Amino acid sequence: MSLTPEQNAEIDELRSNPSETLRVVSEGMEKHLYHAIPVLDHGFVRVIDYMGDDAAICQAARVSYGKGTKSVQNDEGLIRYLMRHWHSTPFEMCEIKLHVKLPVFVARQWIRHRTANVNEYSARYSILDREFYIPAPENIAAQSAVNNQGRGGALEGEEAARVLEILKADSARSYDNYQAMISQDGQEGLARELARMNLPANIYTQWYWKVDLHNLLHFLRLRADAHAQYEIRVYADAICNVVADWVPAAYRAFEDYRMGAVTMSAQMVDCLRRMIKGETVDQDTSGMSAREWREFKEMIDS
Numbered sequence: 001m002s003l004t005p006e007q008n009a010e011i012d013e014l015r016s017n018p019s020e021t022l023r024v025v026s027e028g029m030e031k032h033l034y035h036a037i038p039v040l041d042h043g044f045v046r047v048i049d050y051m052g053d054d055a056a057i058c059q060a061a062r063v064s065y066g067k068g069t070k071s072v073q074n075d076e077g078l079i080r081y082l083m084r085h086w087h088s089t090p091f092e093m094c095e096i097k098l099h100v101k102l103p104v105f106v107a108r109q110w111i112r113h114r115t116a117n118v119n120e121y122s123a124r125y126s127i128l129d130r131e132f133y134i135p136a137p138e139n140i141a142a143q144s145a146v147n148n149q150g151r152g153g154a155l156e157g158e159e160a161a162r163v164l165e166i167l168k169a170d171s172a173r174s175y176d177n178y179q180a181m182i183s184q185d186g187q188e189g190l191a192r193e194l195a196r197m198n199l200p201a202n203i204y205t206q207w208y209w210k211v212d213l214h215n216l217l218h219f220l221r222l223r224a225d226a227h228a229q230y231e232i233r234v235y236a237d238a239i240c241n242v243v244a245d246w247v248p249a250a251y252r253a254f255e256d257y258r259m260g261a262v263t264m265s266a267q268m269v270d271c272l273r274r275m276i277k278g279e280t281v282d283q284d285t286s287g288m289s290a291r292e293w294r295e296f297k298e299m300i301d302s
């Protein structure tokens with residue numbers, strides 16, 4: 001991951017001018033502010049701004065519960081109660097603004113999360129950098145034999161080298177042609193908004209992404225999950241570490257009641273109860289499809 005000298009200078013400048021504030025400050029988040037966390041080969045995530053902390057979640061919740069919260073011993077207990085019972089709006093009181101640099105094919109998955117505000121680098125206005133995501137050798141994986149939407153083991157030897165060569169050559173050739181087509185000094189050239197159309201989806205883009213904590217946790221639940229594609233998962237993992245420092249109690253509750261939790265259907269709960277009572281239950285007597293039964297077994301056996 002490389003930051004431009006201008007970006008490094010901007011980070012130094014921003015961090016060298018702390019100002020006093022009466023607003024809530026999360027100590028864990030202050031250390032992240034402006035710094036870039038490297039992700040993939042050229043990407044990063046950095047916190048540009050944030051609002052609120054664990055206490056802000058509780059403050060908002062207490063508006064709705066009033067004296068009712070007196071029975072909850074402490075803020076962490078209240079946050080865990082809110083998370084457990086899907087009382088989500090207090091989590092919306094916290095916000096985060098991130099600067100993310102990411103390959104376009106990752107951005108296409110990311111942008112599906114509609115409950116955020118986005119401002120992206122304009123390839124109509126500016127020329128894109130010659131930066132392409134080329135997977136590390138261990139991430140050059142074969143198509144999964146069991147999951148159409150996933151990958152299997154890593155390609156090895158000549159096969160891996162052949163794929164890497166194609167990726168690098170195609171990236172270089174398309175960027176050379178992009179440069180050759182765009183308007184340069186002394187020639188009219190093609191408009192940037194048109195020249196970009198031959199660039200591959202592994203080229204990097206950048207955006208500012210602002211989201212509230214509730215919707216961020218929804219994003220992380222889906223994208224830090226083992227089923228998410230590796231290339232977006234590493235961004236989600238990096239953001240998870242930031243959130244753990246920003247709102248530690250909320251993050252612990254999220255780990256316990258979302259990431260580490262499982263959802264069971266009525267049939268699954270019924271089977272589990274029967275099994276606890278000593279009954280031998282198999283797929284035929286479970287009332288579940290083969291796939292659902294397999295998923296159920298994975299939940300209770302792992």
Ligand SMILES: Cc1cc2nc3c(=O)[nH]c(=O)nc-3n(C[C@H](O)[C@H](O)[C@H](O)COP(=O)(O)OP(=O)(O)OC[C@H]3O[C@@H](n4cnc5c(N)ncnc54)[C@H](O)[C@@H]3O)c2cc1C
Nearest residue numbers: 109111112113114115116149215218219222223227228229
């Ligand atoms: C492993 C995985 C595989 C996927 N595969 C595919 C795929 O093959 N094809 C594909 O197209 N997508 C795919 N997706 C994207 C997925 O379908 C969602 O679009 C994405 O995860 C965003 O989720 P969301 O809509 O809940 O999030 P957000 O857009 O952040 O929305 C959050 C919640 O707000 C509500 N909401 C927001 N906007 C609206 C709206 N306009 N109308 C109604 N309710 C709204 C919904 O309750 C939603 O759950 C995949 C996602 C994952 C994690």
